Amino acid sequence: MSAVIDHGHTDHHHGPAKGLMRWVLTTNHKDIGTMYLWFSFCMFLLGGSMAMVIRAELFQPGLQIVQPEFFNQMTTMHGLIMVFGAVMPAFVGLANWMIPLMIGAPDMALPRMNNFSFWLLPAAFGLLVSTLFMEGGGPNFGWTFYAPLSTTYGPESTTFFIFAVHLMGISSIMGAINVVATILNLRAPGMTLMKMPLFVWTWLITAFLLIAVMPVLAGCVTMMLMDIHFGTSFFNAAGGGDPVLFQHVFWFFGHPEVYIMILPAFGAVSSIIPAFARKPLFGYTSMVYATAAIAFLSFIVWAHHMFTVGIPLTGELFFMYATMLIAVPTGVKVFNWASTMWQGSMTFEAPMLFSVAFVILFTIGGFSGLMLAIAPADFQYHDTYFVVAHFHYVLVPGAIFGIFASAYYWLPKWTGHMYDETLAKLHFWMSFIGMNLAFFPMHFVGLAGMPRRIPDYNMMFANFNMISSIGAFMFGATQLLFLFIVIKCIRGGKPAPAKPWDGAEGLEWTVPSPAPYHTFSTPPEVK
Amino acid sequence: MSEVIATRRLVTRLLIVVVVMFCFGIFVLPPFYDAMCRVFGINGKTAGAYQGEQMVDEQRQVRVQFLATNAAGMVWEFGPQADEILVHPGEARDMLFVAYNPSDKPMSAQAIPSVSPSKAAAFFHKTECFCFTQQVLQPGERIEMPVRFIVDRDLPQDVKHLTLGYTLFDITARKPPVAQAP
Ligand code: HEM
Ligand SMILES: [Cu+2]
Numbered sequence: 137m138s139a140v141i142d143h144g145h146t147d148h149h150h151g152p153a154k155g156l157m158r159w160v161l162t163t164n165h166k167d168i169g170t171m172y173l174w175f176s177f178c179m180f181l182l183g184g185s186m187a188m189v190i191r192a193e194l195f196q197p198g199l200q201i202v203q204p205e206f207f208n209q210m211t212t213m214h215g216l217i218m219v220f221g222a223v224m225p226a227f228v229g230l231a232n233w234m235i236p237l238m239i240g241a242p243d244m245a246l247p248r249m250n251n252f253s254f255w256l257l258p259a260a261f262g263l264l265v266s267t268l269f270m271e272g273g274g275p276n277f278g279w280t281f282y283a284p285l286s287t288t289y290g291p292e293s294t295t296f297f298i299f300a301v302h303l304m305g306i307s308s309i310m311g312a313i314n315v316v317a318t319i320l321n322l323r324a325p326g327m328t329l330m331k332m333p334l335f336v337w338t339w340l341i342t343a344f345l346l347i348a349v350m351p352v353l354a355g356c357v358t359m360m361l362m363d364i365h366f367g368t369s370f371f372n373a374a375g376g377g378d379p380v381l382f383q384h385v386f387w388f389f390g391h392p393e394v395y396i397m398i399l400p401a402f403g404a405v406s407s408i409i410p411a412f413a414r415k416p417l418f419g420y421t422s423m424v425y426a427t428a429a430i431a432f433l434s435f436i437v438w439a440h441h442m443f444t445v446g447i448p449l450t451g452e453l454f455f456m457y458a459t460m461l462i463a464v465p466t467g468v469k470v471f472n473w474a475s476t477m478w479q480g481s482m483t484f485e486a487p488m489l490f491s492v493a494f495v496i497l498f499t500i501g502g503f504s505g506l507m508l509a510i511a512p513a514d515f516q517y518h519d520t521y522f523v524v525a526h527f528h529y530v531l532v533p534g535a536i537f538g539i540f541a542s543a544y545y546w547l548p549k550w551t552g553h554m555y556d557e558t559l560a561k562l563h564f565w566m567s568f569i570g571m572n573l574a575f576f577p578m579h580f581v582g583l584a585g586m587p588r589r590i591p592d593y594n595m596m597f598a599n600f601n602m603i604s605s606i607g608a609f610m611f612g613a614t615q616l617l618f619l620f621i622v623i624k625c626i627r628g629g630k631p632a633p634a635k636p637w638d639g640a641e642g643l644e645w646t647v648p649s650p651a652p653y654h655t656f657s658t659p660p661e662v663k
Numbered sequence: 664m665s666e667v668i669a670t671r672r673l674v675t676r677l678l679i680v681v682v683v684m685f686c687f688g689i690f691v692l693p694p695f696y697d698a699m700c701r702v703f704g705i706n707g708k709t710a711g712a713y714q715g716e717q718m719v720d721e722q723r724q725v726r727v728q729f730l731a732t733n734a735a736g737m738v739w740e741f742g743p744q745a746d747e748i749l750v751h752p753g754e755a756r757d758m759l760f761v762a763y764n765p766s767d768k769p770m771s772a773q774a775i776p777s778v779s780p781s782k783a784a785a786f787f788h789k790t791e792c793f794c795f796t797q798q799v800l801q802p803g804e805r806i807e808m809p810v811r812f813i814v815d816r817d818l819p820q821d822v823k824h825l826t827l828g829y830t831l832f833d834i835t836a837r838k839p840p841v842a843q844a845p
Binding site (some may be wrong): 245246288309314316317320321322347348349350351352353354355356359360367370373376377378381384385388389446447448449497627 | 666669670673674677678680681682683684685686688689691693695696698703707713730734735770773775781830832833837
């Protein structure tokens with residue numbers, strides 16, 4: 137746990153080590169950031185191919201391609217891999233690359249722990265994915281792994297699943313501790329808290345959320361483990377436990393978790409929109425407070441996922457109003473982004489396209505969230521495709537578009553080359569159209585009562601499902617184009633200046649492109 | 664170097680938070696949830712054995728319905744002697760549930776009660792119940808199991824109908840019957 141400050145001074149210009157061991161042993165925040173981003177992209181493609189299996193099966197009513205047992209494993213693994221393997225590591229990767237550059241620090245505060253937290257991930261996901269090949273199959277109980285489905289009725293491999301979740305949890309906790317330590321202790325002189333870019337702010341708050349709730353998830357799976365193997369009955373009614381307790385513990389983690397997946401995207405978009413509107417961010421201070429308010433509120437709304445389990449009326453009312461309250465700080469943010477664009481001299485390069493789509497489509501997801509928050513109405517919507525539409529509208533154009541926007545925005549800094557703008561715009565439009573085609577019809581079939589996580593459906597949903605599947609295939613295929621664009625950008629292209637976007641602000645643009653292996657070995661002066 | 668010390672102190676504090684939150688998940692949330700269930704009758708959980716006395720309210724009648732369900736894999740025959748009875752709030756009443764073990768093995772079982780509507784659960788008192796203990800039945804054995812209950816006089820006026828349900832779980836693997844044989 138030695139801090140970076142005492143390495144790098146001896147030899148200012150040494151570059152990366154050669155060969156494979158560079159990546160295994162590296163403690164450099166840029167190397168580790170790169171590894172996180174590639175890992176996340178691999179998981180994105182893997183989780184994405186599972187989504188393709190799901191949509192292929194749902195292309196038509198009836199069972200054609202896979203067995204229901206396998207279908208269940210696909211929905212479960214798709215959710216787990218996208219949440220823990222794609223979105224979260226992508227944001228940790230962005231944090232590793234950008235936070236030190238944004239606050240003028242030479243590296244992360246705990247470089248060796250950084251290396252360890254990355255390398256836990258391939259182990260965790262190797263283990264998780266291997267369960268698919270075990271006898272009895274992989275997890276098939278949904279990404280929410282409700283007991284007793286996962287404890288009493290789960291497959292043999294559930295123990296490995298639990299262990300994989302433990303590893304991911306340790307990795308995220310260490311990553312979060314590293315982010316907090318970096319932000320609080322390594323800021324350049326003059327970089328006061330209220331001067332930090334919003335990406336740094338949102339990550340600081342996200343890191344606190346992670347530190348608070350990942351241990352609860354660890355506790356939750358630990359109790360499952362004890363129920364399965366050591367004869368306890370936390371979630372087993374026969375022994376005096378209660379399956380509903382599982383849902384409380386899980387969602388105590390689960391709702392803050394959804395904000396863990398969106399807050400860093402809020403931060404990135406808050407840097408990108410001002411850059412392309414060529415105006416400073418409207419309402420910086422209110423953005424900071426709104427983020428903190430969202431984080432706080434996210435701890436007291438978890439039971440909106442459980443309106444139908446039979447909580448008392450006062451509980452329903454409390455959680456209903458608390459949930460609706462979250463829309464207020466979220467609305468503050470949306471209005472601030474809109475005001476930032478208002479009368480700006482906007483240009484629409486790929487990062488901006490993704491950011492504008494983020495604002496519009498995320499808001500749609502927020503509205504469907506508000507509909508779900510109405511407790512009596514949720515009895516109709518719960519466990520239907522309407523919920524699926526809701527969370528894909530907040531997660532795909534929210535978290536994923538936020539990641540794409542960040543990737544295009546900072547690719548010139550990472551690679552030293554400009555990416556191919558035409559192809560990037562194509563990537564945007566294909567993603568935009570594909571994602572809306574895939575997820576918008578889900579609102580309708582959901583309201584009409586199509587249940588989620590079922591491989592077959594009523595004839596009357598056939599047309600909308602076919603449209604969804606076509607959109608999903610389009611969205612999925614487009615991501616290979618993204619891979620191509622990134623590789624092309626790494627291998628060459630127009631050389632990028634230190635500051636490729638004329639409206640951009642921040643310390644990261646004061647270092648050359650590509651960013652040298654070591655930056656800010658002597659802290660910059662922040663005015 | 665001061666940053667190193669500051670970092671070390673910060674990391675220690677954050678690790679303490681991690682440990683505290685882990686313990687919160689395992690040691691605080693479950694008992695807290697249990698307590699909430701008992702206090703508010705959440706999930707149809709009724710409190711333990713009732714000790715108090717109550718005056719009988721002859722003016723009012725409530726229909727109490729009985730339900731018996733076998734959990735997955737449970738082979739016993741299990742059911743109440745009557746589907747429902749009419750009771751006056753405040754009076755103590757009895758009902759017998761019958762269980763029969765048709766298998767060729769001694770088995771043990773645990774019944775888990777639930778009262779609905781859940782807002783009535785806090786007003787449903789059991790003074791004696793077979794669910795307070797576990798049952799052991801030899802192959803082919805049949806028993807009658809009593810439950811004695813009082814519906815509280817303070818039961819909200821709009822509740823005219825209560826359901827007392829039991830789910831019977833096979834706990835032979837967890838509590839082998841031999842160890843408990845009388
Ligand atoms: C205004 C803000 C929001 C409100 C009012 C809201 C409300 C809700 C409600 C009530 C549900 C439960 C629906 C049900 O199961 O019946 C739900 C589910 C969900 N929400 Fe949101 N939400 C909001 C924002 C978000 C955000 C920002 C994310 C993630 C980035 C998110 C992710 C999810 C997920 C993943 C689920 C489904 C979990 C599952 O059952 O698998 N929500 N939301
Ligand atoms: Cu939620």
